[in-house]
Amino acid sequence: MPRLAYLGPEGTFTEEALRLLDPTAERLPCATVSAALNAARTGDADGAVVPLENSIEGAITTTLDEFAWGEPLLITAELLLPVQFSLLARPGTEIPHIKRVYTHPAAITQCRAFISRELPDAVVVAAPSTAAAAQEVSLPGSPYDAAIAARIAGEHYGLVEVAGGIGDRSDTVTRFVKVSRSGPLPEPTGSDRTTLVVFLADDHPGALLEMLTEFSVRGVNLTRIESRPTRNGIGRYFFHFDFEGHVADARVGEALAGLHRICGEVRFLGSYPRADGVAPKIKRGTGDAEFAEAGEWLARIRAGEL
Numbered sequence: 001m002p003r004l005a006y007l008g009p010e011g012t013f014t015e016e017a018l019r020l021l022d023p024t025a026e027r028l029p030c031a032t033v034s035a036a037l038n039a040a041r042t043g044d045a046d047g048a049v050v051p052l053e054n055s056i057e058g059a060i061t062t063t064l065d066e067f068a069w070g071e072p073l074l075i076t077a078e079l080l081l082p083v084q085f086s087l088l089a090r091p092g093t094e095i096p097h098i099k100r101v102y103t104h105p106a107a108i109t110q111c112r113a114f115i116s117r118e119l120p121d122a123v124v125v126a127a128p129s130t131a132a133a134a135q136e137v138s139l140p141g142s143p144y145d146a147a148i149a150a151r152i153a154g155e156h157y158g159l160v161e162v163a164g165g166i167g168d169r170s171d172t173v174t175r176f177v178k179v180s181r182s183g184p185l186p187e188p189t190g191s192d193r194t195t196l197v198v199f200l201a202d203d204h205p206g207a208l209l210e211m212l213t214e215f216s217v218r219g220v221n222l223t224r225i226e227s228r229p230t231r232n233g234i235g236r237y238f239f240h241f242d243f244e245g246h247v248a249d250a251r252v253g254e255a256l257a258g259l260h261r262i263c264g265e266v267r268f269l270g271s272y273p274r275a276d277g278v279a280p281k282i283k284r285g286t287g288d289a290e291f292a293e294a295g296e297w298l299a300r301i302r303a304g305e306l
């Protein structure tokens with residue numbers, strides 16, 4: 001039974017994602033995304049589950065930066081989880097009494113309309129996770145009056161639901177990934193995604209276009225691109241890419257090799273099955289058989305066969 005670290009404590013959305021990704025895993029709650037990833041790196045856990053992006057705010061930048069700067073990890077699975085938020089408080093609390101709210105930053109950005117409509121005077125403070133916020137609010141003498149978290153977190157920590165379904169949209173989705181310290185890579189399924197971090201060799205006009213061209217000429221469809229600061233002064237960025245396909249696909253392998261030739265550093269973060277099962281549309285001339293046939297043709301002319 002694998003032991004998986006996750007952003008805890010019990011009752012986080014990440015725990016729900018972990019249970020869906022691996023129902024039999026032993027669960028190791030950690031206080032932060034970094035701590036969960038470190039547990040996977042050191043071997044305290046066999047892997048970790050962390051949030052990567054959501055459909056309202058986009059990237060969870062702590063996770064992106066860990067993937068770029070920390071010891072390398074391999075993404076082996078992803079999950080899309082619809083999330084519903086509740087306002088949770090100690091029994092007897094009513095909305096007019098709520099002056100200090102505690103929750104994870106991703107929940108703050110996804111419940112903005114409710115907060116400004118129902119709690120216009122409340123101070124909202126960032127917590128390490130939604131369940132950590134619920135746990136803190138449950139303590140007698142807590143400086144917070146309410147937490148925003150999953151309803152189940154309220155059940156864990158003895159809070160009542162003051163309001164439910166408080167997200168700005170009912171169809172908000174968070175994408176989680178499962179990572180491990182090393183391979184093997186998941187086998188290609190025909191509906192896969194690959195994730196990379198790419199640092200430029202040097203800053204010059206067209207550097208981003210050159211990278212995108214490596215994908216474009218091989219018919220590789222991007223599904224996410226982010227720029228993050230290199231921490232080396234203003235105006236210096238590196239890039240995260242998600243795209244359709246598996247590194248075992250010829251067009252993806254060739255795109256990676258092309259990036260490796262022209263960029264400063266390419267960090268491969270994994271090829272894994274897509275959670276939505278969508279298969280890529282393979283453009284004419286970019287299928288595995290066409291790459292193989294072209295390679296054989298080139299070998300023949302190099303051998304002097306006319």
Ligand SMILES: O=C(O)C(=O)Cc1ccccc1
Nearest residue numbers: 012013014104106107129130
């Ligand atoms: O804090 C949690 O419960 C998490 O798992 C992070 C998070 C927070 C808000 C939406 C989705 C994930």
